[in-house]
Amino acid sequence: MGFRTFFKYGWSRFYLKWYGYTHDSAKKLCPNTVRILEQIPSVNGAMFSILPVNGQLTRHLDPLACSLRYHLGLDTPNSDDCFINVDGVSYSWRNGKALLFDETYPHYARNDSDQYRLILMCDVERPMNFLGRFINFFYKGLMRLTVVPNIEGDKRGFANILFSGLAPVNQKLKALKQTNKKLYLLIKYTINLTLILLAFAIIAGLLQIGNTLAMTLVS
Structure with a gap:
């Protein structure tokens, strides 16, 4: 929901730490x-x-609920015109002030002020039971594959390399959108549905393994 449009509207980031890699x-x-x-x-x-x-x-939103999101205002407009809305409630960033929220709730952000907003953003470990920690172990492994370089020469994760290789395909799909929108939408939704089903299959498999381990430990 919305991830592909982040850079379209000016958002940028500089990675400091990413699931075991700096x-x-x-x-x-x-x-x-x-x-x-x-x-x-x-x-x-x-x-x-x-x-x-x-x-x-x-x-x-992040449907996997594997972390909490932490924001620390560093250089912000200190204005209600620059805000994040989490599940219908708006919060404005302030210099030196922190915000911790559950990223499984729908959220969006806007900067309608006359100054840029700079914050420190962190994924913080979410308190979980045994099953949650088990799933989170694999989730962290997957996230390591998504390492994105800050500058040329930085490490690139497997997922980043893969999607970079698919960039020409994406360009062809964008061109197809202009000439045959119905076919473009069919391909787009087929790919999205396949990815969603694959994600659910992985999660279901992890839940089954986690339940089996939990029952084994109890018995």
């Missing part, structure tokens, strides 16, 4: 911040996030 660029350019984050094991991912003037993040 870019060389982050170590070089932000050594103090990286050092602090490495001392907080409950922070799985962290980045600096910029939302420019008139920028926005469209409505989206």
Whole structure:
């Protein structure tokens, strides 16, 4: 929901830590911040996030519920015109003020002020029972595959390499949209449905394995 439009409306980020990996660029350019984050094991991912003037993040959510989202205002407009809306409730960023929210609820952000917004954004470990921690173990492994470079020379995760390789296909689909929209929509929804079913199959498999392990431990 909305992930593909993030960069379209000006949002940008600089990765500091991502599920067990830290870019060389982050170590070089932000050594103090990286050092602090490495001392907080409950922070799985962290980045600096910029939302420019008139920028926005469209409505989206994380259905897997594997983390909580933490925001710390660093250089913000300190205005209600720059806000995030979580499940219908709006919160405005303020310098030095923190916000922790559940990212499984639909949320979106807008900057209608005259100043850019800079925050520290973190994925924080969510308190879970045994089954949740079991699923989260595999989730973290998957997230390591999504490492995105900050600059040329930084490491790229397998998923990033894969989607970069599919870029020409995506361009052809965009061209198809202009000439045959019905066929484009058919292909688009078929791909999306396949990915959703695959994700549910993986989650169902992990739940089954987790339940089996839990029953084994109890018995």
